[in-house]
Amino acid sequence: MEKSLWYLFAGSRGGVNRVRIVRELSDRPQNANELAETLDVDYNTITHHIEMLHEHDVVEPSEHDYGKLYFLTDRFEQYSETFEQIAAEVE
Template structure:
């Protein structure tokens, strides 16, 4: 309760609006994404390669072979990182088998600033 000095009465604050709830859900989602990206990018040995993959796919969608060639990484290594990123809702795919194309999820696209922040804090350089 709040005291309204000019009217000398107590007022009950308005209930939280949908916008307030949306704000808090957004902050929680952002915090969970921060934790996920620290785990995937900042806190593991393969983080630098996963960062390179995400940044490459931000420029344009590619398949595993294209990423392997562009990043000069072993095909199986790229495949492993793509699986991890897809399992954790960072990437999505279209197609199947050899022609499967990888794209950033909407969730990842809306958190690219967070990715850059974590890469900087973890001292990861983009080659």
């Protein structure tokens, strides 16, 4: 998981936006539209980053299709210290 986190947030383009998404989701679950508005980022960009975060088990979607909420995974929460270390370098 640590390698995935380094890749997602520090080793690829878009890491800063992914950090911002995780920060928002740590406050409360949100859907892609809410994230786009809050972060002032294009909806399609948000969905791309959400897909990447989902593929690497950082976020998980709710079961609803319309207005699907995204949550941080329990597995990701176990690596919060690693995330904070990476985020400090990226931000």
